[in-house]
Amino acid sequence: MIVAVVSQKGGVSKSSLTCAIAWELHARGSSVLVVDADPQGTVRQSGQxxxxxxxxxPTIVAMGETMFRPDQLPRLARSYDHVIVDTPGRSDEVQRAALMVADLALIPCGQSAPDGWATVPTVELVQRAQRARPDLAVALVLTMCLPRTVVGRSARDVVAExxxxxxxxxTxxxxxxxxxxxxxxxxxxYAPHDKAADEARAVVDELLVLTGEKQARKRRTTKRKGS
Incomplete structure (x- = not known):
């Protein structure tokens, strides 16, 4: 699977989430490629x-708008079980390039209603990509939530619309x-017994279910077309 982690809003723990997903998949025995498409290079520096x-x-490479070149990233992806792309916060071109090759767009979002409002441009960007690529799946994950609060429902409500x-x-x-x-x-x-570790594992578990269901649907569609 190719997962593009996309958000045009900063401060949503995008790079931390990318690393957590990639390392957890790697720890489970999968071959993982991480594409650091953010000029800040946070994922690359962490990997160093x-x-x-x-x-x-996991293998970490740098790649920007060149992802849009025909088959470049999909060709690389064939050598790995999973590819996780960390995109820059304010670069429509790079995010669009990632969405053109991804199986799933994962949107991190803070827990409050204003966080949800700030995520709307990212949602719209993904929806435009879906018009060109109807098979592109999308999901949002609430990040950096304050423990023991229920305000997260506000962001859920905004995005649900x-x-x-x-x-x-x-998280x-x-x-x-x-x-x-x-x-x-x-x-x-880093902290296998911390609650943060449980959160990371739960996110990965859910992503595997989502992408597994997507691949199963694709296989069924291909089988029907061939019969």
Missing amino acids: VSADEGRAM AGIPVLSAS THRIAWQEALAAGVGVAQ
């Missing part, structure tokens, strides 16, 4: 920490997320 320490880790499914799993504002990125690993590998 692990590379310097000689850890077994756009018809975007929201993952049951979410909360825990220091382990920031520390894991600095340590060069996913949060579930």
Whole structure:
């Protein structure tokens, strides 16, 4: 599967989420390619920490608008079980390029209604991509939520109006997320017994269900066309 993590709003833990997903899939025995399409290079810098320490880790490459060249990323993807793309916050061109090759667009969003409103441009960008690629799946994940609060329902309500499914799993504002990125690993590998690790695993579990169902539908459609 190719998952594009997209958001035009900063501060939603996009790179931390990308690393957490990639490392958890890698820990489960999958071959994983991480595409750092963000000029800030947060994922690459985090990965360099692990590379310097000689850890077994996901493959990390830098790639920007060149993703849009025919078959470039899909050709790379054939060598891996999963590809996770970390896109820049304010670059429609790079985000569009990622959406043109992704199987799933994952939109991180804060928990409040204003966070939901700020996510609407990203939702609209994904929906435009879906008009060109009807098979592109999309889901939103609430990130950096405050523990023991219910305000997250506000963002869910805002996004629900756009018809975007929201993952049951979410992440909360825990220091382990920031520390894991600095340590060069996913949060579930950095602090395996922390609640943040449970959150990361739950997100990955749900993504695997979503993409598994999508691939199953694609196989059924192909089979019907061939019969």
